[in-house]
Each structure stands twice: as structure tokens, then as C-alpha cells.
Amino acid sequence: MRLGLNLRYLGALGAGADPQTSAVQVREAERLGFSVVWTAEVFSSDAVSLLGWLAAQTSRIGLGTAVMQIPARTPTMTAMTAATLDLLSGGRFRLGLGVSGPQVSEGWHGARFDRPLARTREYVDVVRLALRRQDVVYDGEHHRLPLPDGPGKPLRLGTRPLRKDVPLYLAAVGPRNTALAGEIADGWLSVFFQPEHGATHLEQLRAGRRKRGRDLTGFDVVAAVPVVVGEDLAECADRVRMYTTHYLGGMGSRTQNFYNSLAVQMGYGAAAHRVQELYLAGKPREAAAAVPQEFLERTCLLGPVDRIADGLRAYAEAGVTTLSAMVFPEHGADGLGELRALTEAFEKSGVAE
Structure with a gap:
């Protein structure tokens, strides 16, 4: 298992992190050997801007979105963004996508929240088509490119991506969504993951993988877990x-x-x-x-650290391959102490890859 870090929204409702604090925490996570840092968005700070800023201040740690909202961008815009971030970071970008929920999709983005699985499948198809620098021609129920009744013509991504296969993750809750992540993605972003139910989640992922003739080898099971160390x-x-x-x-x-x-x-x-x-x-x-x-x-x-170490072992035994911590320091500098204590627990747990 590997360690990751999930950042909070910048300045959200007076409870989010500030940019400098986020940068300090990420640089410390990189020093400690964390494998990836993830940024998020709902209707506060966006996931992309902060990640681009962090790319310039780090050199080794992976940089992922958890998540970029599907209703917020066209799939070709997402492909452009993924290619750009991967280029800026020297091949460290991981594209995490999610449909969000009806309140944000319809209330903030003005996009109908209907048939989310079908929309996600088509969206990922177009993103991957664009990143492979093929002519984007797609005739789906939700996405049609180019439009059939106008002057548009098939186009391909003008930027040459550093990698044509940027790792793609899906955030999913529920058995059908989780199976879809297994089928069409390279990793699953989970929330409220419970180790005692890990076998159920893994079987849902395997069901999706089997549709493509694959197993879970190399598939990244990511659990975003709040972490607070104390007595x-x-x-x-x-x-x-x-x-x-x-x-x-x-x-x-x-x-x-x-x-x-x-x-x-x-x-x-x-x-x-x-x-x-x-x-x-x-x-x-x-x-x-x-x-x-x-x-x-x-x-x-x-x-305490020993209890955290026991918990880390449980997540690893349940099939989690990346545990991404969310820290909740009472003061900005306390976040570094949380990361160091988590690293100590991680070393004690003996679950490092």
C-alpha cells in the first residue's frame, strides 16, 4: 500500500486551506515519500488551478484530481487539461473524474443529472480518444462530435501529450458505479471505505474488470480517509x-x-x-x-500512532492500494505534524509496497 494526501478546498466557507499551507504540506508529503497528492472541487476552488501551481513546486510526487467534475467541462476540454497538466508536471498527472451529485450538477453547472453511468462511459470514451490524438468523431446519446448539422469538422488534440495513456480514475459510490470504474478506469476513488466490507467492493471492481478480460493487477484502489492523530x-x-x-x-x-x-x-x-x-x-x-x-x-x-498503524494494516488487507489521508489540523502548521505521525504509523504497520 502507498500513502497519498487529499487537500481541502482553498478557503471554502472559512474552513479551507490557504495556498501556502497547501504547498508546505505537499512539499512535506513529497519529502516523506507520499506517492500522490489529490485536489478536489465542488463549488469553491477548482481542482486544476491548484494542481498546476503545485506542479511547479514539486518534482516527484504524483498529482491527481479527486475529482474534476464531469458536468463542469466538455470531455475534450478535460482531455486538453489532462494533456497540459501531464506536460507541466513531467508525466506525474492522474486524471480523476466524477459526476458529482444532482445539487451541484443542476444547481451550479446547469447540467441535467440523468443517466450518470451512461454519461460517464461516453465522457471517458471521448477523453481517451482525444488523448490518443485521434480525430474526435463520436456518435453517442449524450456526446456527438462533431455536431451533425453544422460546420464543425473532426479535430484532433493539437498538443502532443507526454503520455497518451494518462492514468484515469473514477470516483464511484454504489455497486453499479463501482463496477463501471473497474471496467473503464485505471483506478477507483472511494469515500467512507470500510475495511470490513472491502471484499464486496473488490468483487464489484472485478466484475467490471472481467468485462474487459482483465483482473485487478495494476488497478489502483484508493481510499480517501480522514486522519487525526491524538491520544x-x-x-x-x-x-x-x-x-x-x-x-x-x-x-x-x-x-x-x-x-x-x-x-x-x-x-x-x-x-x-x-x-x-x-x-x-x-x-x-x-x-x-x-x-x-x-x-x-x-x-x-x-x-494514537499504534491505533493508526492497526487501521492501516486493515485497509491494506482489505485491498486498498493507495490510502489518501485528509488531515484536519487545528492550526496550519499542525498539518505537518499529522503527516509525520501518519508516516510513523505507516512504517510501524509494515504495509509499504
Whole structure:
């Protein structure tokens, strides 16, 4: 297993990181031997700008998007961006894509959130076609290039990519989405991954891989995991409560929140419903208090270094190949201490590749 780092949004709602803090953390992660850093976007800072800035300040660590939102860009624009970032970083870019959810897709990007699996499949087809510098001709249900009734003609990417096969990852929640990631991607970006259910997720990925006559060899199973190192378990959990609350309560709509549904499937139906109701009623602190401690302990790495080491072993045994930490320092400089403590736990765990 390898270590990665997931960065927070820049300045989001007063709780995000600032650019300099992010850069310092990434340079320290590179020094410590982390394999990759990921940037994200919802409707705050975008994933691409920060990653390009970080490419100029690092030399070895992989640079990935987790994720670039599919409804925010045409697939050919995404291919242009991937080729550019890969060139700027010297071949270190990893393209992570996700459909987001109905609230962001329709409320922020003005793109209908219907048939997300079919849209994703077509989108990835076009991205890969463009990165291979072939004429982009595609006749799909959701993407048609060039348009059949206008002056457009088949075009190909003008930039010569450093790599025609930029590693492509899909963020997916749910069995069908996860199987699709196994079928058409090079890696899976998961959230709220629980080691005890790892076998189920791996079988979903294998089902997708089998459609292409492949197995999981070389496929990257990435778990984004909040990490707080400390002696007081309850205090550690409190540091990640609001992050978890935002996903369970506000990511998606009242009737379609994939993360809330995932918590229901994990056996926390009543609590998940309560968190969402409080969050949508404008009571985020009460919603955070309603998140069960057990849920946080099952989906995060919390506590002393030895306990973190035990947790890392569980993730590795469950099939995770990259564990990407999200740190929640009380002060900016504390993030470096979290990364060093995680590295200590990683070394103790004995799961390094």
C-alpha cells in the first residue's frame, strides 16, 4: 500500500486551506515519500488551478484530481487539461473524474443529472480518444462530435501529450458505479471505505474488470480517509465531525444523496436521516453532534500512532492500494505534524509496497 494526501478546498466557507499551507504540506508529503497528492472541487476552488501551481513546486510526487467534475467541462476540454497538466508536471498527472451529485450538477453547472453511468462511459470514451490524438468523431446519446448539422469538422488534440495513456480514475459510490470504474478506469476513488466490507467492493471492481478480460493487477484502489492523530479518541473524532456531516447532510438533494444512502447501507439509517434533516434545517452543529461516534471510527483513522498503524494494516488487507489521508489540523502548521505521525504509523504497520 502507498500513502497519498487529499487537500481541502482553498478557503471554502472559512474552513479551507490557504495556498501556502497547501504547498508546505505537499512539499512535506513529497519529502516523506507520499506517492500522490489529490485536489478536489465542488463549488469553491477548482481542482486544476491548484494542481498546476503545485506542479511547479514539486518534482516527484504524483498529482491527481479527486475529482474534476464531469458536468463542469466538455470531455475534450478535460482531455486538453489532462494533456497540459501531464506536460507541466513531467508525466506525474492522474486524471480523476466524477459526476458529482444532482445539487451541484443542476444547481451550479446547469447540467441535467440523468443517466450518470451512461454519461460517464461516453465522457471517458471521448477523453481517451482525444488523448490518443485521434480525430474526435463520436456518435453517442449524450456526446456527438462533431455536431451533425453544422460546420464543425473532426479535430484532433493539437498538443502532443507526454503520455497518451494518462492514468484515469473514477470516483464511484454504489455497486453499479463501482463496477463501471473497474471496467473503464485505471483506478477507483472511494469515500467512507470500510475495511470490513472491502471484499464486496473488490468483487464489484472485478466484475467490471472481467468485462474487459482483465483482473485487478495494476488497478489502483484508493481510499480517501480522514486522519487525526491524538491520544483522546473522542477529541480526534470531533475534528472530523463537520466534514462527515457535510457529506451526509448536504451533498446531493434531500431525495438523492449517495453518501447518506451509503451510511444507510452501513446500518446507520436513523442517524443518517437525522443528520440530513438537521443539516438541511440550517442546524449544522446539531447535525454534527448526531453523527455516531462508531460511524466516525469505522470510516476514519483516529487516535494514537499504534491505533493508526492497526487501521492501516486493515485497509491494506482489505485491498486498498493507495490510502489518501485528509488531515484536519487545528492550526496550519499542525498539518505537518499529522503527516509525520501518519508516516510513523505507516512504517510501524509494515504495509509499504
